[in-house]
Amino acid sequence: MPEIPGSSSPRGDGSSAAEERGGVSRSTSGRIEISRDEVAHLADLARIDLSDAELEHLAPQLSVILESVASIKEAAADEIPPTSHALPLTNVFRDDVVTPGLTAEQALAMAPASEEQRFSVPRILGEEA
Amino acid sequence: MTDYLRASAADLVTALEAGETTSVALTELFLGRIAAVDGAVNAFLHVDREGALAQATASDARRAAGTPASTLDGVPIAVKDVLATEGLPTTCGSKILEGWIPPYDATVVTRLREAGLPILGKTNMDEFAMGSSTEHSAYGPTHNPWDLDRIPGGSGGGSAAAVAAFQAPLAIGTDTGGSIRQPGAVTGTVGVKPTYGGVSRYGLVAMANSLDQAGPVSRTVLDSALLHEVIGGHDPRDSTSIDQPVGALADAARQGASGDLTGLRVGVIKELGGEGYQVGVEASFRESLDLLVSAGAEVVEVSCPSFVHALAAYYLIMPSEASSNLAKFDAMRYGLRVVPDGDPSAEDVMRASRDAGFGDEVKRRIILGTYALSSGYYDAYYGQAQKVRTLISRDFEAAFEQADVLVSPTAPTTAFKLGEKLDDPLAMYLNDLATIPANLAGVPGISLPSGLAAEDGLPVGFQVLAPALADDRLYRVGAALEMLLEKKWGGPLLAQAPGLDTVLGGRVGRSAPVSRPPNSTTGEKA
Numbered sequence: 001m002p003e004i005p006g007s008s009s010p011r012g013d014g015s016s017a018a019e020e021r022g023g024v025s026r027s028t029s030g031r032i033e034i035s036r037d038e039v040a041h042l043a044d045l046a047r048i049d050l051s052d053a054e055l056e057h058l059a060p061q062l063s064v065i066l067e068s069v070a071s072i073k074e075a076a077a078d079e080i081p082p083t084s085h086a087l088p089l090t091n092v093f094r095d096d097v098v099t100p101g102l103t104a105e106q107a108l109a110m111a112p113a114s115e116e117q118r119f120s121v122p123r124i125l126g127e128e129a
Numbered sequence: 130m131t132d133y134l135r136a137s138a139a140d141l142v143t144a145l146e147a148g149e150t151t152s153v154a155l156t157e158l159f160l161g162r163i164a165a166v167d168g169a170v171n172a173f174l175h176v177d178r179e180g181a182l183a184q185a186t187a188s189d190a191r192r193a194a195g196t197p198a199s200t201l202d203g204v205p206i207a208v209k210d211v212l213a214t215e216g217l218p219t220t221c222g223s224k225i226l227e228g229w230i231p232p233y234d235a236t237v238v239t240r241l242r243e244a245g246l247p248i249l250g251k252t253n254m255d256e257f258a259m260g261s262s263t264e265h266s267a268y269g270p271t272h273n274p275w276d277l278d279r280i281p282g283g284s285g286g287g288s289a290a291a292v293a294a295f296q297a298p299l300a301i302g303t304d305t306g307g308s309i310r311q312p313g314a315v316t317g318t319v320g321v322k323p324t325y326g327g328v329s330r331y332g333l334v335a336m337a338n339s340l341d342q343a344g345p346v347s348r349t350v351l352d353s354a355l356l357h358e359v360i361g362g363h364d365p366r367d368s369t370s371i372d373q374p375v376g377a378l379a380d381a382a383r384q385g386a387s388g389d390l391t392g393l394r395v396g397v398i399k400e401l402g403g404e405g406y407q408v409g410v411e412a413s414f415r416e417s418l419d420l421l422v423s424a425g426a427e428v429v430e431v432s433c434p435s436f437v438h439a440l441a442a443y444y445l446i447m448p449s450e451a452s453s454n455l456a457k458f459d460a461m462r463y464g465l466r467v468v469p470d471g472d473p474s475a476e477d478v479m480r481a482s483r484d485a486g487f488g489d490e491v492k493r494r495i496i497l498g499t500y501a502l503s504s505g506y507y508d509a510y511y512g513q514a515q516k517v518r519t520l521i522s523r524d525f526e527a528a529f530e531q532a533d534v535l536v537s538p539t540a541p542t543t544a545f546k547l548g549e550k551l552d553d554p555l556a557m558y559l560n561d562l563a564t565i566p567a568n569l570a571g572v573p574g575i576s577l578p579s580g581l582a583a584e585d586g587l588p589v590g591f592q593v594l595a596p597a598l599a600d601d602r603l604y605r606v607g608a609a610l611e612m613l614l615e616k617k618w619g620g621p622l623l624a625q626a627p628g629l630d631t632v633l634g635g636r637v638g639r640s641a642p643v644s645r646p647p648n649s650t651t652g653e654k655a
């Protein structure tokens with residue numbers, strides 16, 4: 001599956017920062033709380049610019065959701081194996097023969113910008129480069 | 130003369146075969162209905178009049194030549210906007226894909242085209258299938274044809290409402306946590322989530338790929354079986370596709386319609402009832418159970434203790450997969466690109482585009498998934514959820530040793546008012562309580578109407594679950610119950626719905642921004 005480099009891919013390098021920053025904390029009342037700053041950091045990892053208003057709105061909602069799923073921590077004993085797919089799967093291969101694919105024109109038809117049969121994208125490197 | 134608008138797909142096939150009508154006439158009929166009522170229902174995001182009529186013309190030529198492409202050749206259909214359709218817009222209910230026209234067809238769509246079903250258009254849905262009310266569509270909510278102030282369920286509210294409002298005899302939905310079955314329940318229609326892998330996911334824009342499954346939406350059980358046979362079966366383009374024939378599902382439905390369930394063991398799932406379930410929902414469920422017993426079935430109670438953790442497991446696994454799947458919307462190759470002022474980098478463009486293109490619920494789930502997959506939390510949340518998935522599968526295995534099918538109400542309540550739970554994610558998530566376990570374990574499920582709740586006169590859904598690959602049992606039991614219920618009602622449940630024609634009077638039109646009926650008709654329909 002296509003991924004944005006450095007985006008919210010599972011266990012990406014950037015994600016460990018969530019932990020370093022303290023992540024979710026338990027308030028004195030014992031409730032799980034996810035701070036506004038923490039949501040801002042997660043949004044940063046997920047490459048979404050959230051406005052201040054969105055952060056204020058989302059943070060308490062996420063706390064409520066996390067609170068409701070917290071019971072999962074005690075739900076299964078250590079020896080229970082994980083299931084990643086409902087039905088058992090083995091690797092699926094196909095014969096190594098050419099099958100029709102998209103033409104360059106088709107692939108580029110819906111691109112925000114293209115040039116010389118390629119996707120045209122903004123600069124990749126930072127200002128200092 | 131037959132009322133083709135309200136006829137089942139099976140009856141339309143009979144009429145087509147007898148030469149009593151044509152696919153062009155039927156397609157015109159449903160396009161006319163869409164033009165008349167969709168301003169109020171908002172079930173469609175895009176209507177393809179020209180394409181549908183061209184497909185209908187070709188279908189009529191095949192029938193005239195005596196070479197129909199399939200049983201359903203010529204019967205029009207609506208397709209949820211989460212399936213890629215070559216040449217037709219595919220938005221997934223999101224601004225980020227506004228105007229996107231895919232260069233290829235989903236396998237389900239390819240099979241519909243090959244089978245000769247004219248595609249009327251694309252149906253409304255919660256953005257990227259995230260929701261239980263269709264209110265998270267970026268293009269406005271769909272309204273429940275039973276009461277336009279209420280939700281049609283979600284995420285496939287558009288497909289269910291289109292079928293309930295007689296805008297299409299058939300539709301395609303997708304079900305990740307109940308998005309086919311719950312809309313079916315609250316609109317008085319039929320919806321089936323096949324066994325995971327039973328229908329190809331190629332070209333289905335993924336929310337949670339280990340849970341997503343496309344399936345039929347219809348007004349009768351037999352119609353769903355006929356459609357399931359068209360779209361099901363192995364697809365080499367989906368590596369999770371099951372390499373087995375789809376099976377004789379329509380035959381199972383016809384057998385069930387005889388009403389004999391002698392020897393069938395029906396397991397009532399103890400955990401899917403009681404607290405949180407509306408009184409009228411439970412009453413309707415019990416009535417259907419009694420009918421199954423009268424048909425010769427034996428009812429036993431089964432316990433699935435791990436189901437209490439299903440919702441929590443689902444709301445960790447689904448957002449985790451969604452946050453990863455939706456990373457592809459990066460404004461580089463297709464979809465919305467928002468360029469901030471100055472000399473922005475690709476990353477700046479991604480951030481701005483994703484903020485502008487995604488709605489609230491999508492952002493909530495991406496952030497939740499990003500969190501659940503973060504190192505330090507991965508084992509406690511995602512890892513545990515995957516273990517709970519094992520426990521739920523084991524519960525199903527044990528239950529299916531005691532019973533041939535398992536049953537529950539499809540949704541805990543009838544249709545609620547639009548706006549009622551829009552900004553309360555947790556209340557919204559509870560709608561999926563009874564449907565989620567099937568997705569986590571990959572087993573198939575059907576929802577069919579079981580009646581109206583006494584307290585509000587709104588439709589209630591009855592859910593039947595079967596072991597993986599035993600989809601035929603859904604159709605056998607579903608068709609039997611449907612026959613017994615319709616005998617009691619003296620016709621289909623939808624015949625008791627307030628007619629949109631009368632509710633809306635003369636003020637309906639595609640351009641009319643009608644959002645509510647002149648008078649609520651709730652309470653008058655029973």
